[in-house]
Amino acid sequence: MNQQDWMLMHRVAAGDEDAVAELYDRFGALVYRVARQLLPTQAEAEDAVQEVFIRLWQTADRYDPRRAKLVTWVMLIGRRHLIDRLRRNSVRGTTRAYEGDPAATSIDNGPDKQPQEAERNIRLLERITELPKLQRIVIERAYLQGYTLREVSQQLEAPLGTIKSALSRGLAKLRERSKADWAV
Amino acid sequence: MTSPEPMTRQELLELAALDGLGLLDSYEAALFTRSFHHAPVAVQDEILRLQAEIASDETLLPDVEPEESLRERVLLRVAEAIEKVDAELAPLATIGKNHRKSDGNDRRPSFRSSGPYWRAAAFILTGSLAVTGYFLMNARQGQDEIAMLALRNLNSDQLIQQIGPDITGYIFNGNVERIVLKPVKADSKHEAVLFVNAEAGTAFLVTNSFTRALDPTYSLQVSVSKKKPAKVLTFMSTGALDGFRTDTIKFTAAITTSMIASATWQITDAAGNILLSSI
Numbered sequence: 052m053n054q055q056d057w058m059l060m061h062r063v064a065a066g067d068e069d070a071v072a073e074l075y076d077r078f079g080a081l082v083y084r085v086a087r088q089l090l091p092t093q094a095e096a097e098d099a100v101q102e103v104f105i106r107l108w109q110t111a112d113r114y115d116p117r118r119a120k121l122v123t124w125v126m127l128i129g130r131r132h133l134i135d136r137l138r139r140n141s142v143r144g145t146t147r148a149y150e151g152d153p154a155a156t157s158i159d160n161g162p163d164k165q166p167q168e169a170e171r172n173i174r175l176l177e178r179i180t181e182l183p184k185l186q187r188i189v190i191e192r193a194y195l196q197g198y199t200l201r202e203v204s205q206q207l208e209a210p211l212g213t214i215k216s217a218l219s220r221g222l223a224k225l226r227e228r229s230k231a232d233w234a235v
Numbered sequence: 236m237t238s239p240e241p242m243t244r245q246e247l248l249e250l251a252a253l254d255g256l257g258l259l260d261s262y263e264a265a266l267f268t269r270s271f272h273h274a275p276v277a278v279q280d281e282i283l284r285l286q287a288e289i290a291s292d293e294t295l296l297p298d299v300e301p302e303e304s305l306r307e308r309v310l311l312r313v314a315e316a317i318e319k320v321d322a323e324l325a326p327l328a329t330i331g332k333n334h335r336k337s338d339g340n341d342r343r344p345s346f347r348s349s350g351p352y353w354r355a356a357a358f359i360l361t362g363s364l365a366v367t368g369y370f371l372m373n374a375r376q377g378q379d380e381i382a383m384l385a386l387r388n389l390n391s392d393q394l395i396q397q398i399g400p401d402i403t404g405y406i407f408n409g410n411v412e413r414i415v416l417k418p419v420k421a422d423s424k425h426e427a428v429l430f431v432n433a434e435a436g437t438a439f440l441v442t443n444s445f446t447r448a449l450d451p452t453y454s455l456q457v458s459v460s461k462k463k464p465a466k467v468l469t470f471m472s473t474g475a476l477d478g479f480r481t482d483t484i485k486f487t488a489a490i491t492t493s494m495i496a497s498a499t500w501q502i503t504d505a506a507g508n509i510l511l512s513s514i
Contacts, residue, residue, distance in 0.1 A: 066317040068310065075309050083305065084296040097305055101312040108313050118271070120287035123255050127290070130257045139435060175295050199260050218258065219249050229294030
């Protein structure tokens, strides 16, 4: 158990400014990158990051280092909040089209946002297109668009177990390929 | 009551990434957590390492950096949120606190200073009491057997562990409408409470003592003014206390916000038999 992380989150729960600042310094950039990946504009991403850190303060007393390392907890809270926001804004589905050609990303987000977003996610989108079809679709819908696995299962009329396996394997492949690219 | 068999090491490792990324629904996340706690320490460590590695993996993320000013904005927003809660908990917060005189110009929200741990404890206690108070309130009304069960057997942390952390977003949310569903048959042990967040278009269903079914067997449906019911959610049961979240309620089409409490909410089995109803 990481005693230091546990203490940090207790200090965050207590509203200690230094602790919140330390939490931001450790994870702010990471949370921001996920926000930029999921949300259509920089302004939305920045606003969402602020909300995520409020949520982290609200939930800090629930952090259990025996159940998750701090980075896992922070990113879990962050992703959940971002996906909730994505759903509230009704962005997913109608406004984000990751499937197929990476250039087709964000077809309804306005002409000025298409190149930015395609550029941001270009590496990921290129790698996704190399995956087998089912893995590609499941990753696009669950990982990038925030659909639950059950929803994806219903959309594709495929067993939930198949969807889970496809996502798990697809993510593992993506990470392997990304690491290999970074090592070059 | 029986529970599903704990997952094997291989199953746990396969689902660890999905759990760490928040991609499992409430039911599956609860199953994963239960199995995690049953796993040997070495397997638990392996899962924690794997999840942390995935969570911190930046190779799949866009290569962008936040503006430097974002740090200050984040700290300011958190300080404002803390100050708001402080104001709401003012009677608690003033106990043992040194008051300082204000010149009236200090309008920037401030973080708590040194020695705030007792106040954090008070806040955490307040949160726990809120859960307990919620259940006590229901128990007094004599309507909600789940409330009694939860109160007898589970503290708030255990409740969260049992049915997933999503429940807190519904219990503590003043905008959430709570609907108790009662068994149609007097001798039935089925219990259910539905929390509906109309603003977000989401709901959280808590069930207890349903016959165990590990495939989606049961359905939650809603109807207004005796119109044809619309299916909201299909779910399974461990045979014990379960929680399910749905994000797909279409209020504009099937039911408006003002109709939530007066609508008829029902749970049916696979054959379409009504097991519980809100009215």
